[in-house]
Amino acid sequence: MKNQFRLAVCQMMVVDNKDSNIVKAVSMIGNSAKNKADIVVLPEMFNCPYDNFKFMEYAERGEDSKTLKAISKAARESGVYVIAGSIPETEGDKLYNSSFIFDRNGEIIGLHRKMHLFDINIPEKITFKESDTLTAGNQVTTVDTEFCKIGVVICYDMRFPELFRLMTLKGAKLIGIPGAFNMITGPVHWKTLIRARAIDNQVFIVAASPARNEGLSYVAYGNSMVVDPWGDMLARAGEKEEIIYADINLSRVDEVRNELPLLKNRRTDIYDMIEK
Amino acid sequence: MKNQFRLAVCQMMVVDNKDSNIVKAVSMIGNSAKNKADIVVLPEMFNCPYDNFKFMEYAERGEDSKTLKAISKAARESGVYVIAGSIPETEGDKLYNSSFIFDRNGEIIGLHRKMHLFDINIPEKITFKESDTLTAGNQVTTVDTEFCKIGVVICYDMRFPELFRLMTLKGAKLIGIPGAFNMITGPVHWKTLIRARAIDNQVFIVAASPARNEGLSYVAYGNSMVVDPWGDMLARAGEKEEIIYADINLSRVDEVRNELPLLKNRRTDIYDMIEK
16 A cells, blocks of 8 residues: 555635535645645535535435536546545435545545534524434444545544544544534634544544635634644644645554554553444 | 532642652642642652652552651641642552542542553653553542542543543543653643543543653653633643642533533444443
């Protein structure tokens, strides 16, 4: 397996127009590829404003999704992997917050449906209840690539250390987090949680947020970032639309795990994380 | 149960003289009590330099430890709880890194023996191997107090999210961490891990480090701190010897857990943390 690759994180300005969002995503994938990216990551709900009514309005079935067709074509034409942030996806009468992962041929190699639904109620600050519209996924997701196994979670999933440990124990060395923290939780929690997950599990983490669009009802924090297994920040966006890049050398995972053998030092005689 | 109390964190300058360290600890407990503290926290290895040879030289049996007798007396005379950092403790032919917890009468109400031993080897930066001399404890530790259940871990234990989840599930609302991170790991990991544990588990965390003593072979980072269940910093020391205080209102735990119901939202149908 190849040990080195370039990551691109597309901090898209998501707007209330699906076609515009698709055009933007395709264009950013193309630009990322021109800048020699191997893996491109899009943000959570990259084709849809973060709003329960919009989720229903914008939703597509996986089989005939024009969003997925466009991303597949972009991945194939540019010859890059794409962790396609997330989109509102319907199956039967269920609505999911779903991340599809594409290989360099535009084939879908993985699907993560957000498994922890975001219900927050801080009086006079922020209220959002995903469980009003969404159904939770039931699967810990890792996909195989030519570089390493990659884990994928979506936004609120990142608040559960259990999930990161399970992906790590399954062999993920890079974990992708399409996520849209807001202006209340973002400044206090976003960077700390991303860095802590990387430090605890000694993996690379790439977190992709939409750019900050003050015109929407839910304003994303931005600050997409790539963190290495020691917790060092390799790349970080501001609040505006931009693509950030990070050159990943997977040998850093082994190096950090040799220097500080956290995974070996777990006391699995006393406790353990189990998947049911 | 009382919902409010004052914490004092004694960031002691530990020196290579056991009696001086005991005198210092007793004096800082007295000062904390004068400033109306209810619970006083001492740092890891507060009576002994952080060094494998010193651990052996300074070690005491719990039954006849002059360090513990002095701390018990100080707790009783001042009428405060003391989470007595840690000391090198022998039992039979074993040596432990042990935290004794005292109530307001000076009675021992809990004992945590460090259960993850710190073995680090970063070439040309830092090498330390606790497992050369120490034996690991085998117990997840929580103690009952008049305020709430308190969890206790020691330093390297804090790198294991499993342990924090277990203490939280057992009902701990405050977790004490006597710890001595160093000048390599401290600046990058100490604050991030402490805040992440608080944010993930929505508990108060108090972390007590020795002050920075450049004269010892292992230089502690300092930066003792108290963090609330939202991750907000209530008090933080610098590098020098000092006592920091924080007024704790436990209703903040319930408030944060209502606003963002992380513990309820865990997907225990998919995964779980088990204690064996």
